[in-house]
Amino acid sequence: MxxxxxxxxxxxxLDAIGQWPDTDESGAxxxxxxxxxxxxxxxxYDVVGRSVRVRWTNDDKLLLDIFRESATRLAFTSDPxxxxxSVDFHMGETxxxxxxxxxxxxxxxxxxxxx
Numbered sequence: 001m002x003x004x005x006x007x008x009x010x011x012x013x014l015d016a017i018g019q020w021p022d023t024d025e026s027g028a029x030x031x032x033x034x035x036x037x038x039x040x041x042x043x044x045y046d047v048v049g050r051s052v053r054v055r056w057t058n059d060d061k062l063l064l065d066i067f068r069e070s071a072t073r074l075a076f077t078s079d080p081x082x083x084x085x086s087v088d089f090h091m092g093e094t095x096x097x098x099x100x101x102x103x104x105x106x107x108x109x110x111x112x113x114x115x
Contacts, residue, residue, distance in 0.1 A: 003090050005050040007074040016076040017083055017102075028053075033102050039063075041106050043085060045074055052087050054100060054108060064108060066098065 010029070014020050021029035028046040035041075039058040045051070052071045056064040070091040077084045083103040089096040089112075096112040 003050075003070070003072045005047050005071045005074070007045060007047050007071075008076065013076060017078050033106070035106060039106055041100070041102060043100065045071065045087075052098065054098065056106060056108065066108070066110060068096070068098070 007029075008016065010021055013029075013031070017031075019031060021031050024030050024044065026046065027048070028044045028051075030042065030044045032043075033041045037058070039056065042053075042055045044053045049069070050071050051067065051069045052074070053067045054064065055062070068087070068089055070089050071087055072090045073086075073088040075086045077086070081104070082101060085098075085100040085102065087098040087100075089098075093115050094112055095115055096110070099109040099111075101107040
């Protein structure tokens with residue numbers, strides 16, 4: 001069963017987190033964050049393709065690379081103490097969520113569950 005990927009428009013991303021998404025050669029939206037300790041977190045999402053990728057590197061060393069299809073919802077939340085990104089997925093009998101903290105420190109939590 002097809003489910004639409006609900007993602008904020010670029011203007012809504014800017015309002016939520018103060019950053020305008022770049023666009024890569026495939027048309028996916030890309031957001032990049034750098035930490036003071038040399039780490040880099042890159043979130044890319046393709047609304048038409050219903051896919052999301054998270055890459056976390058530290059000094060060009062790959063720490064985490066997650067690619068998921070069947071995304072159904074992308075949301076950004078921000079307050080003075082933290083910025084978060086959440087992505088929901090629905091893949092047949094499996095549902096999941098990526099919970100990403102961007103500030104004050106990077107963290108990524110990935111959950112997949114059978115319904």
